[in-house]
Amino acid sequence: MVTLESLPHLPPVVGSVPTDGVFSLLWLVIALPALGAAILLIGGKRTDKWGHYLATAAVSASFVLSLVLFFGLLGRDGEERQVTQHLWDWFTAGSYQVKFDLLYDQLSALFLLLITGVGSLIHVYSIGYMEHDERRRRFFGYLNLFVASMLVLVLAADYVGVFLGWEGVGLASYLLIGFWQHKPTAAAAAKKAFVVNRVGDIGLSLGTALIFVTFGSTSFAVVSAASSQASDGALTGIGLLLLLAACGKSAQFPLQTWLLDAMEGPTPVSALIHAATMVTAGVYLIVRSNFIFSLTEDARTAVIIIGCITLLMGAVIGCAKDDIKKALAGSTMSQIGYMVLAAGLGPAGYAFAIFHLLTHGFFKANMFLGAGSVMHGMNDDVNMRHYGALQKAMPVTFATFGIGYLAILGVPPFAGFWSKDKIIETAFADNVLVGLCALVGAGVTAFYMTRLMLMTYAGTKRWEKGVHPHESPKVMTVPLIALAVLSALGGLLTLNGWISDWLNPVVGEHEEHHLAIPAIVMSLIILVVVAAGVAVAWFLVGKKPIPKVAPTEVSVFTKAARADLYGDAFNDAVVIKPGVAGIGALTTFDTTVVDGAAEGTATVFAAMSAQFRLLQNGFVRSYALALLAGATVVVLALLAVNFG
Amino acid sequence: MSTEPFVILSAILFTIGCIGVLTRRNALVVFMCVELMLNASNLLLITFSRANGNLEGQIAAFFVMVVAAAEVVVGLAIIMTIFRTRRSASVDDASLLKY
């Protein structure tokens, strides 16, 4: 049982201050990109010429509106910083009412800025990146659809509304991973992503159902108000089911395998969906459901364990990948592991989870777009063994990527330093083992990112024939610069503890954690570990020439990391192969046993009548004999009845 | 007067007719055997009519005779036609109406 006495405060209640003034435009934030998507996807070829501008304009307009709303929120008192906009009643069944409501509070405000801000930059970047693709209009249509769905996800005021956005981003992700669907690998990766996400959706479906059964409603307002009265079992159940959902969407262990395959999509997609926004939806879900998780220690422990496992797994996978995007994808997994871990720490960690989510959104989008810029110059080659010495050829890309690199390493004063250190500190305050996991993860992160930097930008030229690296056009570099600036300055969000204060009304007050050692010493320790990671990378990768073909005689650990720690092999052996065999057996069962029973009955009757038919042989005298036999039987029967 | 001899005679006639129908191939003979069986039953009807002292059995016998006469008309016509077309009066040859 949760010891409520040990919690200083009950989780805050989601209020329902109706919208007024500028906030009544809230729906427009979603409607603009949704309309853009509809025009582009239904309009067809007619919109080919100007479609990408329309899409970019729609998202940018959403961003401007988000800024206006954000400042509107800043201008209010802490208590009134949550507004609810009722759009329409979605569905009603008996006492169960689901309304189409939007909730704009401190948490969704930050997400709005991240999604539309980074989204706009990536739209601009894509204008250049997708310039030569004949289906560019469709790409922008999908991107707009994604942005609209993601906004629904973070603005919904009801778990069912979250589900709508949740699946909407899943659909957009499916469409965009499989954008180059003439490639069978892309089509397969897209399907895999959707299906694995659906496994997570089991959690969200059942979690929502359990919420309804427990609270009689699924709106945040009702659930947050009543959560403290729910039984332990219900809360833990809801928590674990929501965690399953988060695992699917955020590529957390054991549903992590789809993310690496998802790199089949165009690079801007990887930056927007599979780094900055969609994959962090799981973290959003946990933080948004703080009124559940704050009250259930057991579910939080599970969250922490999942976070720890994934942050180490992702980091290890990132170490062994030669594909620049897959290395970054491993890193994304790992960084989201940090966020999930932070979210699992409860009220002490929620704000830092969101903080790291934002800074990660900046620097990882920056690096993915940088990787896209490199690929753009290298004829879409993703193998880092074919890179090298790109520092001179692509100065802007190098500089911006470098800032992202420093940010993810956690070098002060870049953004990652502020957010990651906070998580590691809080983790140590909670449990030394968890803290150690996070610390080791930071070291490994330093290793693989340094390896990536060295293989791409330093060393000798290992370019393939006919490749002439060049800097990307302005339309691509300007978003890079903007994201680099954000990566550098993202730490300002925590100036005077602003972000914690800002989010506290949503996630709940908490006592300051107490570390045995001063924070500055902790930071120094982390920096030492990071430096060690960099040094190891320098000695293992930077000092030696890099072979153009990956060496095959490597340690067991490298092999395991290259095989994504056997996640796919495990799924294949445990789920897919038995599944295929089972379906084969079931098909046989259906045709032989189930249908066989029906068809068999028919066959038996047909065979019987074939035999009886032979009696009708056409010989009059045999009919007469049958007649006689029949009459005899009747007579005998009569005799038996009368005299027997 | 005892009815027993008549009943026995009727049974003998019926049995002869029955065996004839079952064993003979010639349609005309089969036909005559059928008539024999009908007459055996007629004999029985009249016997019991007499024994019981009412006329119902005799009426029934007349009915049988009328039916038998009608049957002869139709049956002989069929047998004649078959004989004309197939040059055979064997009932086994006319076995086309089968499965």
Add this chain to the structure above:
Amino acid sequence: MNDFPWLSLLLFLPIVGAIVLVLLPASLGTLLPKQLALGTSVATLAVGIAMAANYDTDSSKVYQFAEQHEWIKSFGAHYALGVDGVGLTLVMLTVILAPVVMLASWNDGDQGRWSSKAFFAWMLALQGLAVGVFAATDVFLFYVFFEATLIPIYFLIGGYGGANRARAAVKFLLYSLLGGLVMLASVIGLYVESAKTDAGATYLVGELAQLDFGTATGRWLFLGFFIAFAIKAPMFPVHTWLPDTTAAATPGTSVLLVSVLDKIGTFGMIRFCLELFPEASRWATPAVVVFAVISIIYGALMAIGSDNIPRLIAYTSISHFGFIVLGIFVMNSQGLNGANLYMFNHGLSTAALFLVTGFLISRRGSALISDFGGVEKVAPVLAGFFLVAGLSSLSLPGLSPFVSEFLVIVGAFSYSEVAAAFAVTGIVLAAIYILFMYQRTMTGPTREEVSGFSDLNVREVASLAPVLLLIVVLGFFPKPLLSVINPAVDHTLQQVDKTDPPPSVDPLAPGTSGHSAEGSHE
């Protein structure tokens, strides 16, 4: 306006149209009969919309637009029509899909065993009879319509379609007749039981619902109806006729069969099983729930393993019908509302899926998934429609089937967590069967055989677009349907004497005090 015989008009308008069609001389060509048929079904749709507009959601009457005339007095049989919310939605589904199907199968009747005129005449007749089934409020009349619908669908399957159509038609007919026979026993049983009462024999649903049949009799009668409806629906293990039939029939016939006629099964479960035999329904619930969950998983797994597109869609329907039956028998307002809504939504999504894959198959001349590949490249509009139809079949939020499937899962969860947990695996399996099919047909390198495909033409787009539009609109705004379904569900729940379980936490109690929280922690 409510005295106007709306339902009789809806019932007889298409049937009269069918008779006129048959009487037209062959010298008039093939186009005029088609236009006449489409015109009749559009007119019926217009009448249907006008009727729906007159439906009063606040009315205290159970059945609206009621008509009642004595038919066979000695049986107590009446010509009695009337609809509640459930009947209304299904009547509307019928009249909406009929013109869509006719437009989509414009040329499908040309190569049949009989003329295309007969094809359209049978379709019209089927439309009229289906309205009769959903509107009958007399068990005897229902039974007559129930069996009568078999005639047109038998000729539609057996006369037009693929190679195995004759065999498929016979298999379908035998299954349906078997179900009908079992039901006939129960229908006769109802007469015997109702004749025992003082009021005398009656077949009116409203009067039968007041009777108490006693435990044993009620259960036997229930079983008779249930078996017939389970075959119709179809549920595992009496489902095998459906894949065989859809594989042989034309897409339009499959739509009418799966989207409309199979709903008679689930409709009958609500109207007759639950409302006439509440005690027996409660008694049978655990077993039915188990079979429903098996149907969900079994149908989905079989769909994954199918290489034949119409067979695959048939198996998906078996899975979806599992959800509907589950929603009906958990007997709470979420489950029943979800199930009722599901019937309508499944009709739309399956219709879209059958029609769009029908267009695909007609271009290739093969129904095997393995014969396609990379169609998206040459026919992007076709691929887009296919994807949307598929996504609606896997219940993507934002498309109409989501609301219904979600409500069924919620309803099932309040009945039994285990049942819901098993049922919910259906959503993963649905993603696999739909996307696996899409992946193998639409994506990848374009195969040579499909490279000459033309994209959808205007007629094909015109037949699909209304269905998809309806799917999207009802996904966000299902209120028009739910506002008529909710009162009907309340009535059904009242009949089976069930009330919704209250939430474990009282939402009205203030949750701010730690002490009050202590009370609920045990």
